[in-house]
Amino acid sequence: MSSRCEVDSSSMYLFEFNGYFSSFKGLLKLILQNNSIDDYIVAEDLDSENTFIILKDGDIEQLGLLLCDFCGLVCASEEEKYIHQRAHYFI
Numbered sequence: 203m204s205s206r207c208e209v210d211s212s213s214m215y216l217f218e219f220n221g222y223f224s225s226f227k228g229l230l231k232l233i234l235q236n237n238s239i240d241d242y243i244v245a246e247d248l249d250s251e252n253t254f255i256i257l258k259d260g261d262i263e264q265l266g267l268l269l270c271d272f273c274g275l276v277c278a279s280e281e282e283k284y285i286h287q288r289a290h291y292f293i
């Protein structure tokens with residue numbers, strides 16, 4: 203397993219991760235957990251593919267974003283969250 207990290211001026215980190223996108227999310231969560239950083243959450247970026255965003259808990263509401271209660275996916279509206287969350291019930 204290899205990973206590479208690049209940092210640009212806008213706090214965007216580029217990782218090359220040889221594994222599933224979802225395992226990378228688990229890894230990020232674990233890193234936060236292990237560092238007792240519990241006021242940050244890992245969410246998927248809706249605009250770009252294979253991109254995670256790490257948000258401070260309080261910032262989410264400020265941005266008008268909603269999180270899926272099950273997987274933490276970022277939803278732009280109540281409706282979107284509702285539709286998305288329904289999918290979890292059918293799995």
Ligand SMILES: [Zn+2]
Pocket residue numbers: 270271272273274275286287290
């Ligand atoms: Zn979800």
